[in-house]
Amino acid sequence: MTEVLFVLFAVVALGGAFGVVISRSPVASLLFMVATLASVAGIYVLFEAHFLAAIQVLVYAGAIMVLFLFVIMLLNLGHDYRADLKFGLWSLLAFVVVGLTAGVLAQGFMDVGDTGFREDGAAVAAALDEAAREQGVAGVIAEPLFTDYVVAFELMGLLLLVAIVAAVVLAKPRN
């Protein structure tokens, strides 16, 4: 069952990703992106990361994608159907870069497969499931977030404040 769901979500995610790159209209790209994000959230659920799946749907597929859509509509780009793919030298460069990246990633993931942590991984997964049963799926993340990583968490709040102020200053028309 899990494998079937994983294959389903993976196919939708890959198809959506291709749709983002290929489709002419930016709005269509964005809707394909929402499909990809939703199926990645489904894969998070398969990996027992329920809290992350929830904020993936709420924050990513909800808030950030709506922000993108809002900007597309604000700039009136919705019916811009000219193909804007680059061809020629650019597609050659794209093939080289994509091939190199895929090779490096495949090499790295083969190394991951070779190292032995998949054997003791079952114990880690069991401990995670036990903690999730005791503390709840949000509690498992919240506990280290507010103890070991509290400085990073506070800096994250500061970063969001700076980003909001910067966005207002940049987008405001100067006159």
Added chain:
Amino acid sequence: MLTHALILSAALFVIGTLGVIVRRNAIVIFLCIELQLNAVNLAFVALSRYTGIEGQLYVFFVMTVAAAEAAVGLAIIISIFRHYETVNVDKFNLLKW
């Protein structure tokens, strides 16, 4: 399933890279960067089953940074559009030699 998730993550990242290189619309390029961030998040979540909860914490941080980045990036795109009346990156050539 770990291997399959890592392969999917690599494929999504590569498709995102392809999009960044071949598209001209600045907003679609930005969407492709978000796609790459999501591919990395997927790898983090898949590996967190084998190494501990930290992987999921990093995904949380990456999502926050992505939200901040989207806000600032879209504001920059609006600001550029106001100046050039287009979001085609080939037209932004002020810094070209």
